[in-house]
Amino acid sequence: MFPEKLTDSRAFEIAQALLGGFNRHYRLFRATSAAAKQRFEAADWAGQQRAQAQRIEFYDKRVDEAVQLLEERFQAGTLPMELWQQVKLHYIGLLTNHHQPELAETFFNSVCTRILHHSYFHNDFIFVRPAVSTEYIENEEPAAAPTYRAYYPAKDTLHATLLRVITNFQLDAEFEDLPRDIDCVLRALQRELGDFRWRPNFQIQVLSSLFYRNKGAYVIGKIINGFTETPFALPVLHKARGVLCIDAALFGEDDLLMLFSFARAYFMVDMEVPSAYVQFLRTLMPRKPRSELYSALGLQKQGKNLFYRDFLYHLRHSSDSFRIAPGIKGLVMLVFDLPSFPFVFKVIKDFFPAQKENTTRESIQGKYLLVKTHDRVGRMADTLEYSNVAFPRHRFDEELLKELRQFCPSLLEERGEDLVIRHLYIERRMQPLNLYLQEASPAQLEQAVIEYGHAIKDLVAANIFPGDMLWKNFGVTRHGKVVFYDYDEIEYLSDCNFRKLPEPRNEEEELSGEVWYAVGPRDVFPETFGPFLLGHPGVREVFMRHHADLLDPAFWQQHQARIVAGHLHDIFPYEAHKRFQALPRPQPSRAEGAASDAVRHDFSVH
Numbered sequence: 001m002f003p004e005k006l007t008d009s010r011a012f013e014i015a016q017a018l019l020g021g022f023n024r025h026y027r028l029f030r031a032t033s034a035a036a037k038q039r040f041e042a043a044d045w046a047g048q049q050r051a052q053a054q055r056i057e058f059y060d061k062r063v064d065e066a067v068q069l070l071e072e073r074f075q076a077g078t079l080p081m082e083l084w085q086q087v088k089l090h091y092i093g094l095l096t097n098h099h100q101p102e103l104a105e106t107f108f109n110s111v112c113t114r115i116l117h118h119s120y121f122h123n124d125f126i127f128v129r130p131a132v133s134t135e136y137i138e139n140e141e142p143a144a145a146p147t148y149r150a151y152y153p154a155k156d157t158l159h160a161t162l163l164r165v166i167t168n169f170q171l172d173a174e175f176e177d178l179p180r181d182i183d184c185v186l187r188a189l190q191r192e193l194g195d196f197r198w199r200p201n202f203q204i205q206v207l208s209s210l211f212y213r214n215k216g217a218y219v220i221g222k223i224i225n226g227f228t229e230t231p232f233a234l235p236v237l238h239k240a241r242g243v244l245c246i247d248a249a250l251f252g253e254d255d256l257l258m259l260f261s262f263a264r265a266y267f268m269v270d271m272e273v274p275s276a277y278v279q280f281l282r283t284l285m286p287r288k289p290r291s292e293l294y295s296a297l298g299l300q301k302q303g304k305n306l307f308y309r310d311f312l313y314h315l316r317h318s319s320d321s322f323r324i325a326p327g328i329k330g331l332v333m334l335v336f337d338l339p340s341f342p343f344v345f346k347v348i349k350d351f352f353p354a355q356k357e358n359t360t361r362e363s364i365q366g367k368y369l370l371v372k373t374h375d376r377v378g379r380m381a382d383t384l385e386y387s388n389v390a391f392p393r394h395r396f397d398e399e400l401l402k403e404l405r406q407f408c409p410s411l412l413e414e415r416g417e418d419l420v421i422r423h424l425y426i427e428r429r430m431q432p433l434n435l436y437l438q439e440a441s442p443a444q445l446e447q448a449v450i451e452y453g454h455a456i457k458d459l460v461a462a463n464i465f466p467g468d469m470l471w472k473n474f475g476v477t478r479h480g481k482v483v484f485y486d487y488d489e490i491e492y493l494s495d496c497n498f499r500k501l502p503e504p505r506n507e508e509e510e511l512s513g514e515v516w517y518a519v520g521p522r523d524v525f526p527e528t529f530g531p532f533l534l535g536h537p538g539v540r541e542v543f544m545r546h547h548a549d550l551l552d553p554a555f556w557q558q559h560q561a562r563i564v565a566g567h568l569h570d571i572f573p574y575e576a577h578k579r580f581q582a583l584p585r586p587q588p589s590r591a592e593g594a595a596s597d598a599v600r601h602d603f604s605v606h
Helices: 009-036 036-041 043-073 081-094 101-115 155-167 177-191 251-259 274-284 288-298 300-316 361-373 398-407 433-441 444-463 507-511 528-533 536-551 553-562
Strands: 148-151 203-207 211-213 216-225 228-240 245-248 332-335 345-347 382-393 410-414 417-427 475-478 482-486
Touching: 009 036, 009 043, 009 081, 009 101, 036 211, 036 288, 043 101, 043 300, 043 361, 081 101, 101 274, 101 300, 148 155, 155 203, 155 216, 177 228, 177 245, 203 274, 216 274, 228 251, 228 274, 228 332, 228 536, 274 288, 288 300, 300 382, 332 398, 345 361, 361 382, 433 444, 433 475, 444 475, 444 482, 444 536, 444 553, 528 536, 528 553
Parallel strands: none
Antiparallel strands: 148 203, 203 216, 211 216, 216 228, 228 245, 332 345, 345 417, 382 417, 410 417, 475 482
């Protein structure tokens, strides 16, 4: 119940301090995102990646500052609960006409849950449900850019209109030949739309900020022709330093879903009204949850908040039980899922087997943070990290409860009807690659093995050595893409020492079943990958035909040298045939759907 009167003057001061902390956060967040334009123009790729990683840390730093301020000025931890109810009401009032109310509500939650006891985590004290609508928010300042620009070309002015779309972004770098690139876009558009009737209200809507990530800048918009809407994205790249080109034309929801994949780094976008950007993007990708769109825009804390609301809603409207996730059990993580919910929950175990004797909880959390702040190149799943998550205990099957109590007792708190897990990660559920291969047809098997090799090579290009390369640590997405998701052994490629196996010096060494040569903590012997990966003859044949170089130390050493020299590889979030200029190597086509005449293979050992 809310208080009938706002009687305590401290409540308004606390609400003001909280909103001030959020406003500072978003001002810094937006300034860093806006500066992506200058970094792109200058081809400052190292600076762009640094900024992408550092921006992720902004939110927690501002939350820490706000908690410290409230403790020092108001002794926040000792205040009565009636006061916190008043703080929330004042805060809601301050969000009237605010341009980022949903983000400010999430910031309020982050600060208050650091101060309040868990028993107060409900809608009287924090924003379990949003209190301020984000519909139709616009920046109405005279000089402000709208969320999107609308263009109304006639049939004979489409080329000129697309030229204007690009030049309106005012990039401080020259295009090599922009009219030529627009011709390529129009040819791609013709292939996409074919013969169509030009409606009187034909228009092109384009978001006002470019979307920056790594070495690319993306124009995002849609073509509206009567009742038909066609989403599109135009990647702009540096062909040479200071010389730009449009690299491809992407059309349709599927292409944009790949661009906004959960396995890619977050974009940098200059937004005054984030909810308006998300609303526009939802018209392009209606299957993409709002939580994932906020995360893709770099607002991952808002994404986490919305995801958790969606999860609670799903729990209320489902009745199945949490279970141990299908697949081979992990050595350091206990993984469970809810069959009706497309995500998995990962909890770090309290103890590890002998082969993981140097592993600690802190080191595993460090690996997951590394992935969060690194370029995931479409090959590493994003993770959502949560603390003190309350689950309804009756929804857990007995086998899962037994394993949680056995392997993770320090992270469990059984409170009434709830089971509270003090720390966990949540990831998109994929079919484990080893299970996929068991049911794969020969064509699917070949495609998956090729994709697996390309996944390893993309990780290598991003300076990541996955450590444990077994099939079970990779998953297959619905697009047939192979993605890595087990991070407890990853290392920077540049920190590893890739070695060739020493030649045995005598018969005793040759016949020895033990390792007879010295091995350092970062030593890697690629020639030893084969016995663990290639036990099945069909897999071996495909792997050796396409990716035999992964067993050669020279492959790893050459990439290592390029990374140390400062080279940043191009890894494109779209297929090679969509590029106006071909990639050096073709990407594989999407995996086929499940075949009725599936051939079963035994991958259960690894």
